[in-house]
Amino acid sequence: MREEKNIVRKFYEEYGWEKASSDAYQDTAAFVDMRPVMGAYQERCMRRLGAHFAGGGRWFLDAGCGAIASPGYAALSDGHTHRVCVDFSGAALRAARGTLGEGALCVQADITRLPFRDNAFDAVLCAHVLYHVPADEQSEAMGELQRVLAPQGSGVVVYTWPDAWMNRVAVRFNPRVVAPKIPGLRWAWRAFLKRKPRADAPMAETAPPGTPPHPPLYFHPHPWAWFRDSVLPDVPFKLRCWQSAGVPFTQAFIPNHRIGRAMLRVLSIAEKVFPGLMARIGTYPMFVLRKK
Ligand SMILES: C[S@@+](CC[C@H](N)C(=O)[O-])C[C@H]1O[C@@H](n2cnc3c(N)ncnc32)[C@H](O)[C@@H]1O
Secondary structure: OOHHHHHHHHHHHHHHOOEEEOOEEHHHHHHOOOOHHHHHHHHHHHHHHHHHHOOOEEEEEEEOOOOOOOHHHHHHHOOEEEEEEEEOOHHHHHHHHHHHHHHEEEEEOOOOOOOOOOOOEEEEEEEOOHHHOOHHHHHHHHHHHHHHEEEEEEEEEEOOOOOOHHHHHHHHHOHHHHHHHOHHHHHHHHHHHOOOOOOOOOOOOOOOOOOOOOOOOOOOOOOHHHHHHHHOOOOOEEEEEEEOOOHHHHHHHOOOOHHHHHHHHHHHHHHHHOHHHHHHHOOEEEEEEOOO
């Protein structure tokens, strides 16, 4: 197995699908904003993904299934008779089986070489996996996902951009960084942004001091131009928005109370009304596969 894949497999085998707390895996704790304010927004994004599979069918492929880390993710295959879970990490498949029960058909395989016949699946989902595939095999993996999708089937690949515009804005204009540098805004910094979390605050936003950083994880997202020029001619897809707000954006701009919830509702409306634009500027686009 290639070195990049070994790194990814080792991460998930030994760390990512270990429990960080009673309700979160290490992977979720490291890469997802788990504050309560995010819950409804994340559910709306999951429903948007689920809408692509609402037609139901017999065979649902979850390529790079991971641990099936949330009930919303588990529900994506509702309406399908069989969920086939593929992952090259045994830890992922054991956790998936634990969540989905005996109904899950687990296959340990590499998504760049799927052991299934052409057109086998009514639905194909590949979420947050492709950007962990070696950069020069991602186009091949897209081809594999399209190959196993039935002609009238529904396929969705959730991806991320290397330098999403909304994340760049968040890093540049994060009020916690900008406010203390502007004399007139120092009061706002002291009054609101520097406030210590309440003792009963439900979830630590970042790992406590002294927590070791997580083990290495290979990650290579390609930019939109690469998909347009190298993938789209062979594997047709529509670009749509899954979730525009990533962790840098939400941690910078979304407060953990009702104003934050209202801001996220506005963002959801923008994602619905301008799916192409929000896919381009946001953090997590999705490629909706079409069979040629
Ligand atoms: C970020 S997790 C995503 C899990 C799940 N799809 C989700 O959205 O919650 C990535 C998963 O893909 C698996 N994976 C990464 N590269 C893979 C490959 N080439 N073949 C099979 N599984 C792979 C990892 O083992 C891990 O379980």
